Amino acid sequence: MEHRLSFSCDYLEGAHPAILQRLCETNFAQTAGYGTDEYCQSAREKIRAACGAPNAEIHFLVGGTQTNATVIDALLRSYEGVIAADTGHISVHEAGAIEFGGHKVLTLPQENGKITASQIRALLDQYEDDANRDHTVMPGMVYLSQPTEYGTLYSKKELAAISALCREKRLPLYIDGARLAYALACPENDVTLRDLAALCDIFYIGGTKCGALLGEAVVIPQPGLIPHFFTIIKQHGALLAKGRLLGIQFDTLFTDGLYERIGADAVRYADAIRRAMVENGYLPCFPSPTNQSFCIVSEQQRKELAERVNFSVWEQYDETHSIIRFATSWATREEDVNALCRILRECTAQEKAAS
16 A cells, blocks of 8 residues: 555554554453553552642543543532633634533633633633623533644643633633643643642543554542542543453553653654745745644645645635644654655655746
8 A cells, every 4th residue: 555644644553553552452351341441540649640630530531522522520519611712722623512511601712722821710700790690600610631633732721721710710620631751741831740740620631643553541630639539430431341441551651751741752852844835935824833743825826736735624714825734643653744845845846847
């Protein structure tokens, strides 16, 4: 089969070889189910140590949308909604899963994928000042993602400001960490796992996009935030009977700091792609320092690139241009990155020759 370059997403491959090896080695082990086995317990202890949260509750779920829907539904009362950026994953790319669960996503305009503490405060003040607020959806929590949908990062200062406001207003702060490994490996990042545990009420450590076959680890730094969360997970069809399959993967990812370094090559390769974009006249779109690279292309450029490489068409920019995305991952090969950079160069040369 002819090898075709593919940078369409960051979960194209299976799993890190160390995970596959552990799964094979433990294949015939007989364990208790539903995450009560020794592998899950070992993973929990390693995650607690990495987060500096010795009493944290750790729960393993299968996928990101499932995790977001379960956590948000568990945190909110029936009449409450969740505050998020208008580009947030729960608002755009989860097919209305939050609304399907009975909760409105209360969106705020973003800048480079991020919202601010002042925006959140203004929304809360608007709700409080509304004489008809009893007829509207009450803001009940705040949702962020690190990195954002645009691959950008919240700084520790930005996150601390939002955290302080949420604690002042007694609103849970929840962070979606589907691509967290790529944030942790980024040189521009200054938010650690320990910072997340200190500043958030709940967050999840993404595995599906960060080296695991599947799985996300929900971290609740202060136990008891969501009473009977295990049962709520079960209610949402999110409790895996063979829970050890998730525990083994996270136990491996949190051995010898693998998770915190697994995204380094992806970020380095994305930097190379971004340099190639600029050098060859492709207009960068969002200032992403992580594993996602966005640029604006004409319809002709889009057509020519699509003949040689798979990428994501992110959104329409204007009548004649689109925003496209190239995503690298923990498994991206350097030779494929070099080939993509060459394609970008060749397509630009062809366009110049034609004009």
